Amino acid sequence: MQAQLGVWYHYQMAQLRRWFQSHTWLRFAQKKKIASILKHITSHIPFYQEFAGSTFSHLPIVDKSVVQDNFHKMNTLQCSRAEAMNLISTKPMKLIAHQSIGTSGEPGIFLFSAKESIKASISVLKDMLLPTWLQRQKIAFFHLNNPYFPILEDLYFLKARFYDLNEDFEKHLFDLHSFKPDVIVAPVQTLRMLAMMKQEQKIHLDPKRIITTTEVLTSFDESYIATAFKQNVHQLYQCAEGWLGATCEYGTLHIDEEQYFLEKEWIDKERFIPVITALNRYVQPLVRYRMDDILVLKTKPCLCGSAMTAVEKISGRCEDTLYFPSKDQALRPVYADHIHQALRVVSGNVHQYQLIQYSVHRLVVKIQASNFLQAIECIEQQFEKLFFSHGLKRPLLEFVPMEALPLNQTFRRTQRLSKCT
Numbered sequence: 001m002q003a004q005l006g007v008w009y010h011y012q013m014a015q016l017r018r019w020f021q022s023h024t025w026l027r028f029a030q031k032k033k034i035a036s037i038l039k040h041i042t043s044h045i046p047f048y049q050e051f052a053g054s055t056f057s058h059l060p061i062v063d064k065s066v067v068q069d070n071f072h073k074m075n076t077l078q079c080s081r082a083e084a085m086n087l088i089s090t091k092p093m094k095l096i097a098h099q100s101i102g103t104s105g106e107p108g109i110f111l112f113s114a115k116e117s118i119k120a121s122i123s124v125l126k127d128m129l130l131p132t133w134l135q136r137q138k139i140a141f142f143h144l145n146n147p148y149f150p151i152l153e154d155l156y157f158l159k160a161r162f163y164d165l166n167e168d169f170e171k172h173l174f175d176l177h178s179f180k181p182d183v184i185v186a187p188v189q190t191l192r193m194l195a196m197m198k199q200e201q202k203i204h205l206d207p208k209r210i211i212t213t214t215e216v217l218t219s220f221d222e223s224y225i226a227t228a229f230k231q232n233v234h235q236l237y238q239c240a241e242g243w244l245g246a247t248c249e250y251g252t253l254h255i256d257e258e259q260y261f262l263e264k265e266w267i268d269k270e271r272f273i274p275v276i277t278a279l280n281r282y283v284q285p286l287v288r289y290r291m292d293d294i295l296v297l298k299t300k301p302c303l304c305g306s307a308m309t310a311v312e313k314i315s316g317r318c319e320d321t322l323y324f325p326s327k328d329q330a331l332r333p334v335y336a337d338h339i340h341q342a343l344r345v346v347s348g349n350v351h352q353y354q355l356i357q358y359s360v361h362r363l364v365v366k367i368q369a370s371n372f373l374q375a376i377e378c379i380e381q382q383f384e385k386l387f388f389s390h391g392l393k394r395p396l397l398e399f400v401p402m403e404a405l406p407l408n409q410t411f412r413r414t415q416r417l418s419k420c421t
């Protein structure tokens with residue numbers, strides 16, 4: 001009962017802050033929290049003790065490999081990755097880990113105390129639910145390996161069900177029909193699968209809101225899912241490091257700057273790599289942490305009036321950027337969102353595609369299509385235009401059929417395997 005009231009209170013407070021928050025207030029609150037984090041890390045985190053007395057801007061920028069390689073020196077428990085996993089299995093109510101699904105090397109582990117976890121999930125919850133105060137909402141979460149919290153399962157204003165994608169999908173569909181969720185939260189490819197089933201009338205679900213997580217929402221997927229469910233697709237910017245942002249009622253993705261201080265490492269005039277500092281995490285602080293994502297800044301202010309940074313789109317991970325030689329032989333980047341935008345028009349002929357770059361001269365294009373030859377022709381035309389507009393030499397395009405996607409693995413539509421930079 002007390003826990004329910006606590007969640008309800010924090011949820012309503014978060015809603016109120018959202019309405020009354022100003023840019024000045026936000027920066028003031030961030031400054032106070034950064035001072036507190038700085039004091040905490042230089043006193044309690046071995047990795048930062050040599051920086052005692054330094055200002056925030058003099059702290060090093062770290063990335064996933066630095067954090068994972070120095071894991072034992074970067075948490076208050078001073079435990080190794082193996083010890084942390086052991087602690088989580090023996091004391092799951094006190095410590096929670098988010099794990100990244102590593103595409104190369106060891107997966108990243110990020111620790112949260114149970115309290116930090118609940119606060120973070122409540123902060124995200126306000127962005128997921130429908131803007132109604134009276135109706136008890138039903139929310140269905142499909143997830144890969146990220147923990148969700150039983151405390152959210154049965155509240156007065158919310159009923160949640162969790163569907164593990166490592167389990168039987170057919171069973172989940174059966175349950176989903178009896179549950180009749182108002183909101184579905186799922187990785188992009190799971191929502192795409194549900195969208196396809198809806199188009200084929202194999203499922204009869206009418207959620208009022210659909211939210212994608214985990215994987216990058218490309219324009220190719222967005223238009224397909226939006227058409228099938230006859231509504232805009234919302235996004236939750238979620239990764240192992242935490243929940244970094246969500247779309248507002250106008251469909252703009254805002255970084256959650258109540259939870260994260262954001263610095264921008266600019267790539268060009270509009271694209272940047274986020275460098276984040278978690279403002280409410282003390283067990284394993286994330287301080288000046290360079291993400292592996294490329295974001296495109298929204299230049300026009302969002303109509304919702306939020307003081308939080310607005311993002312036009314998540315372009316993709318840094319490794320999703322492909323590189324090709326230009327006429328003068330210099331390698332130029334082609335960002336994943338440019339490719340997906342160019343291939344958006346082929347969605348009538350292509351059910352699924354995936355691009356894997358093996359070298360600057362060789363690009364493998366995997367496709368699922370009812371008419372394979374016609375699909376090849378459409379994609380070749382779009383690539384011709386794309387490479388011409390970027391002034392690039394066209395690589396050898398190798399078309400192969402694509403197998404059905406396993407939903408229990410994170411899907412990456414674009415991958416650069418070779419060191420092309």
Ligand SMILES: [Zn+2]
Nearest residue numbers: 248252302304
């Ligand atoms: Zn907005």
